Amino acid sequence: MSVCTLTIDGQAVAAAAGTTVLQAAQQAGITIPTLCHLEGLSPVAACRLCLVEIAGSDRLQPACVTAVAEGQVVHSATPRLRDHRRTLIELLFTEGNHVCAVCVANGHCELQDLAVAVGMDHTRLPYRHPQRSVDLSHHRFGLDHNRCILCTRCVRVCDEVEGAHVWDVGWRGEHCRIVAGLNQPWGAVDACTDCGKCVMACPTGALFHKGDGAEEKHEEAWRLAVILRAHRAGTAP
């Protein structure tokens, strides 16, 4: 196994060839913010939170899909990147209807945590207040499109791990939505096994257990991590 040596934020790091910059940073104890990434699912580089600067390139690169290279010099926390991340988080908040005070994920939300991490105490952009629906047709779970940030973690976990492929992404631009089946109510899709993996994978309060109130989102990240590790190792039941 060949090894690359690189620096991330001035820290010398050794990582196996083929490792991503994100994985190399995590192994070195350096935190790069992510939203769409979930170790064990295929990377899609959708959220752009993990963008880093790599010496020699003017283009910002997503750390979750960029492989390490020998001699690479990576910066993950420059003023340019901090400003970029804050703007991205502001866009996510203003594009949807994230009313944290009445959200099931309040206090257990990756989007909210990132807003705190980037120092977003207000937005510099106008709120769009889109009209979005809530799907309560499933007998155990619900989907609130108001809180969906289109990270597609639910799509990938249901397809790649559960093998049910209930979810997809429909339409484009401001009409883009997560859809169940062929844009059916979730409860009408026979392929759903009720496993709850999509709910566990959701970083916000968009997917939730029925009956949970504000701040009652189940903290199941560790359960999902175990499932994804077992899936990768081929030992999942």
Ligand code: SF4
């Ligand atoms: S509950 Fe399981 S099978 Fe049903 S949509 Fe979610 S991940 Fe797919």
Ligand code: SF4
């Ligand atoms: S429902 Fe949740 S997991 Fe699925 S795309 Fe929206 S935010 Fe991501």
Ligand code: FES
């Ligand atoms: S975590 Fe890399 S683009 Fe979303």
